[in-house]
Amino acid sequence: MDREYFMKIALAEAKKAYKLGEIPVGAVVTKDNEVISKSYNKRETRKNAVFHAELDAIYQACEKLGGWRLWECELYVTLEPCPMCAGAIVNAKIPNVYFGAYDTKNGACGSALNVLNMPNNFRPKFEGGILESECSNLIKDFFKNLRK
Amino acid sequence: MDREYFMKIALAEAKKAYKLGEIPVGAVVTKDNEVISKSYNKRETRKNAVFHAELDAIYQACEKLGGWRLWECELYVTLEPCPMCAGAIVNAKIPNVYFGAYDTKNGACGSALNVLNMPNNFRPKFEGGILESECSNLIKDFFKNLRK
Secondary structure, three states: OOHHHHHHHHHHHHHHHHHOOOOOOEEEEEEOOEEEEEEEOOHHHHOOOOOOHHHHHHHHHHHHHOOOOOOOEEEEEEEOOOHHHHHHHHHOOOOEEEEEEOOOOOOOEOOOOEOOOOOOOOOOEEEOOOOHHHHHHHHHHHHHHHHO | OOHHHHHHHHHHHHHHHHHOOOOOOEEEEEEOOEEEEEEEOOHHHHOOOOOOHHHHHHHHHHHHHOOOOOOOEEEEEEEOOOHHHHHHHHHOOOOEEEEEEOOOOOOOEOOOOEOOOOOOOOOOEEEOOOOHHHHHHHHHHHHHHHHO
């Protein structure tokens, strides 16, 4: 299945966040080319620091699949994961991660630091820049409107 | 209030994990020298990768205090936080972190990498080695029994 196909689903999740006044980030966990779980950033709505799109999608995928090891899953997210979410990816042993926009300030897949290549830990493969401009423009647009 | 006082509460949480066959790690979030939330590692019991002691304690503290910013809180944990939990500490803006044992493999407060001093992000203060031998021996004892 095309990576852009699942990134578009993640983008649709990000747009739900946008409508709620949340920083628009969306995530999808897949297995065998099927969506297992999806979520969007709901930190403000849930008033809780852990409700990033990826962490919630990983939580849901574990619940759905009945185990903490997501060995056969892939994760798609519109923004480069932060350390918390990259750490959750490592802890859940998700082998493949695809993200859209890069995050130079807080990105933990190589931009600000790299949580996915710790020498003595599980090291997921990752690829950034999938539908990068759509993912990035959504966030830029959000902050432009916020400043108005 | 004494740091060891709260670390002992975190150790009591870790012992609950031990009894359930979980890697014994416990965490406490405090505010104004009172316990706001506490938790222990329940990854196996909950069959979910996100149920580390610190992440669950942070989740609970946000729920209890009704907001994602834990600016006036402190976190005590028996083992150096992993990247996921250190990232959650940064995301929740917890200014002070105290941990017991160091984790050379997965510790994200300086041992394997440092999530708490990202140049463009919130940088919590942290101190390791609080009741280090008690915290460390509990984990060593757990793995020694596991191998039997």
